[in-house]
Amino acid sequence: xxxxxxxxxxxxxxxxxxxxxxxxxxxxxxxxxxxxxxxxxxxxxxxxxxxxxxxxxxxxxxxxxxxxxxxxxxxxxxxxxxxxxxxxxxxxxxxxxxxxxxxxxxxxxxxxxxxxxxxxxxxxxxxxxxxxxxxxxxxxxxxxxxxxxxxxxxxxxxxxxxxxxxxxxxxxxxxxxxxxxxxxxxxxxxxxxxxxxxxxxxxxxxxxxxxxxxxxxxxxxxxxx
Numbered sequence: 771x772x773x774x775x776x777x778x779x780x781x782x783x784x785x786x787x788x789x790x791x792x793x794x795x796x797x798x799x800x801x802x803x804x805x806x807x808x809x810x811x812x813x814x815x816x817x818x819x820x821x822x823x824x825x826x827x828x829x830x831x832x833x834x835x836x837x838x839x840x841x842x843x844x845x846x847x848x849x850x851x852x853x854x855x856x857x858x859x860x861x862x863x864x865x866x867x868x869x870x871x872x873x874x875x876x877x878x879x880x881x882x883x884x885x886x887x888x889x890x891x892x893x894x895x896x897x898x899x900x901x902x903x904x905x906x907x908x909x910x911x912x913x914x915x916x917x918x919x920x921x922x923x924x925x926x927x928x929x930x931x932x933x934x935x936x937x938x939x940x941x942x943x944x945x946x947x948x949x950x951x952x953x954x955x956x957x958x959x960x961x962x963x964x965x966x967x968x969x970x971x972x973x974x975x976x977x978x979x980x981x982x983x984x985x986x987x988x989x990x991x992x993x994x995x
Contacts, residue, residue: 781886781931782965785851789881789934793985794965799978800940802959803830812837813979814972815886817847819935819962821863828954829864829874832937834884850894851883851932855902863937864955871944871953878939883932886970897927934965 783791803809809821809830816837821830832848839845848861858867860880865871885891900923909916938961945954966972968986973979 782934782967783932785853785883785928785930785932789936789963789965791934793968794934795968795970795972795986796982797964797966797972798961798980798982800959800961802957805829805954805956811979812973813964813976814966815970817886819964826862826864827866828871828952829862830955832861832863832880832882832935834933834935836888847886847891848882848884848935850891850898851885851930853927855898863958865952869952871955875939875942875944875955875958878937880937882935882937884935886933886966894927894930894932897923897930899923901927933967933970936963937961938963 781792782794783789797813799811799813801809801811803821805828806823808823809819811819813819818835818837820833820835822833823830825831833846834848835845836847849855849859852859852861858869860877861882862869863874863880865874869877885894900919902920902924939958940961941959942955943957945956968983972981
């Protein structure tokens with residue numbers, strides 16, 4: 771087990787920091803996708819990058835997922851680390867929240883965050899729950915106690931180290947709004963860059979997915995077949 775698997779603090783920057791904030795290894799690949807179809811690519815450590823049409827409106831949701839769902843059935847590692855949680859989110863590559871297909875493809879690049887394993891997911895999801903979710907009626911604490919817990923969780927969430935992703939739209943084809951409400955994204959060509967800790971084991975010699983180790987000269991041996 772590598773440090774990236776076992777250390778819940780492993781990451782390439784904090785939630786609200788820029789894409790290139792810290793030294794990390796960077797994986798890159800280019801893909802194409804048509805409306806209604808998913809895109810799935812494994813990039814190491816039993817993790818998948820995924821464009822999921824099932825959770826989207828006339829497009830896709832950007833996801834990072836484990837190859838097998840965890841014990842709690844969790845199958846998505848980016849939502850907990852990419853705010854905002856109740857509004858439009860850069861992971862929504864679709865026509866939700868009143869965004870037209872044209873506007874959606876123009877919002878590029880899109881930066882997102884993700885955690886690397888179930889341990890990190892549980893920790894981050896717990897912070898999200900305390901920071902932004904409503905309290906059950908059975909919670910008998912006073913307002914001051916609840917507010918302090920929420921503020922502490924929000925601060926901890928923003929300071930949590932995470933891995934970083936960026937999707938850039940290279941070309942697109944859309945169906946106009948006259949035919950289907952806000953329009954429909956028919957086809958995309960895109961590039962994805964993922965920044966992961968220097969000891970994250972990436973797929974060895976994966977075609978079409980170069981790995982930039984220039985910031986991690988001692989990490990080149992951490993590859994998996």
